[in-house]
Amino acid sequence: MTESSLTPIIKSRGAVFLDRDGTIIKEVNYLSRIQDVKLLPQAADAITRLNRQQIPVILVSNQSGIARGKFTESFVTKTHLYLQKILAREGAYLDDFFFCPHHPEAGNAPYRKICDCRKPAPGLLLEAASRHHLDLSKSYVIGDKLIDVELALRVSGKGILVETGHGKSEKEKIVESKINPNFIAVDLYAAINWVLEELRRGRKIAENSV
Numbered sequence: 001m002t003e004s005s006l007t008p009i010i011k012s013r014g015a016v017f018l019d020r021d022g023t024i025i026k027e028v029n030y031l032s033r034i035q036d037v038k039l040l041p042q043a044a045d046a047i048t049r050l051n052r053q054q055i056p057v058i059l060v061s062n063q064s065g066i067a068r069g070k071f072t073e074s075f076v077t078k079t080h081l082y083l084q085k086i087l088a089r090e091g092a093y094l095d096d097f098f099f100c101p102h103h104p105e106a107g108n109a110p111y112r113k114i115c116d117c118r119k120p121a122p123g124l125l126l127e128a129a130s131r132h133h134l135d136l137s138k139s140y141v142i143g144d145k146l147i148d149v150e151l152a153l154r155v156s157g158k159g160i161l162v163e164t165g166h167g168k169s170e171k172e173k174i175v176e177s178k179i180n181p182n183f184i185a186v187d188l189y190a191a192i193n194w195v196l197e198e199l200r201r202g203r204k205i206a207e208n209s210v
């Protein structure tokens with residue numbers, strides 16, 4: 001047996017990256033109390049559909065409230081554990097969580113800095129890709145802000161804007177910003193529906209070309 005045949009083949013796959021506030025849970029300005037974590041309608045169902053197909057679902061979130069001194073990193077971690085718990089009640093789970101605690105102008109060091117992880121900078125996605133062996137060009141980012149769409153486009157993935165949270169007002173900035181979502185969905189469920197349809201179409205094309 002040659003050495004190369006012993007090396008495990010890691011097939012790069014895509015993931016679905018989800019913004020948190022206004023996308024999975026209700027947008028409240030700088031969420032700082034666990035009891036304010038409320039799932040948006042059908043968000044858990046939508047995530048379950050990805051779970052069933054073994055598509056990694058990864059949360060990516062800007063949490064500049066840390067830099068601004070509104071809450072701590074450990075609070076954000078606690079929030080994510082709680083989110084995982086309420087998703088589990090509905091049979092859904094997130095595969096991983098990444099967040100940026102920084103802000104370029106607010107607060108003090110070490111959180112006040114120009115970092116490479118504040119969306120739309122791709123740092124969080126690159127970290128996730130390396131940890132989970134992901135192909136970002138086969139991945140999707142779903143969020144209620146155009147920075148989520150821009151993030152996807154920066155890594156050659158696809159970006160979907162949801163109209164929950166800040167989505168409706170962000171939609172009005174599309175022309176001016178020239179950041180064009182691949183799809184605009186009323187909510188996370190509709191967004192994931194579009195992703196699954198697209199993947200199905202992709203598979204059909206692959207089958208037909210054999």
Ligand SMILES: [Zn+2]
Nearest residue numbers: 100102115117
């Ligand atoms: Zn950062």
